[in-house]
Amino acid sequence: MAHSNDAREAVMIGRRTDGTIIRRPLSPHLQVYDMLQMTSALSIMHRITGSAWAVGxxxxxxxxxxxxxxxxxxxRMQWFMGSFFGVILLFGITVAAWYHTLAGIRHLMWDYGYGYDIPTTYRTGWMVIIGTGVMTILTWIVAIIAWAS
Amino acid sequence: MSENLKRLETPLARVRGFGSAKNGTHHWWMQRATSIGLLPLTLWFAFSIAARAGSPWEVMAEWIARPFNAVLLIVLISVGFYHTASGLQVVVEDYIRPDRSVMAINLAIKAVLTLLGLLAVLSVIRLAV
Structure with missing residues (x-):
């Protein structure tokens, strides 16, 4: 076990059933979970879209x-936002923003104590994914109509 | 482990000695409270700006300058940047090691977000008054 001065390492060290020492995985356990599962994939996407929105x-x-x-x-700002790179960037921010907003509502629902069972988790998960698509397209329809007029 | 043995103290005992920072619940609660406030503000801002895509400067400057819009924009910027700082803080705390790097990066993030937030608020005020 490598030496570390970080006090938090103390709670990150565990033992297997045979007694050998093992380093526990870091939150949210990218090394452990199957990231193709909807539950864990949507969870990490909430963080990724939040961080992307922060940059945006x-x-x-x-x-x-x-x-x-x-x-x-x-x-100058308007020229950039209307350029190919600017439109791609704004589109990406729109997707990230709507995903984070809708997944945020899902998190608030959980905080309130609702929707922990597996069928509801999958149903709300799909609602977030479909909702992100709908809200992104709706935002861009409004923007394109405004732009063209 | 040698350092810990010299202290005759296990790593777990050192952690327990630190105790909690006493403000975790407040941080958690403020993340939720700001997110609830950001829901209507985000909807309002996204569609207001989308509806004015490609507008000439006069139209956009006049829209930002209206008292109602200016106040909502300042609230959106303040609450939004606060929420961003507390969100990024959790991400940094979860993935960055060691402790001193976490502290340095979080202070840097808060400094940058404070400067950008003030710049955005000042811009709105300049157009509004």
């Missing part, structure tokens, strides 16, 4: 700061 906030700040700076800065 840079574009919210740019949008507001450019608008405040004046028409020229606004035009």
């Amino acid at each position: 906030l840079i574009f919210l700040v740019w949008f507001l700061a450019a608008t405040a700076a004046g028409p020229e800065a606004y035009a």
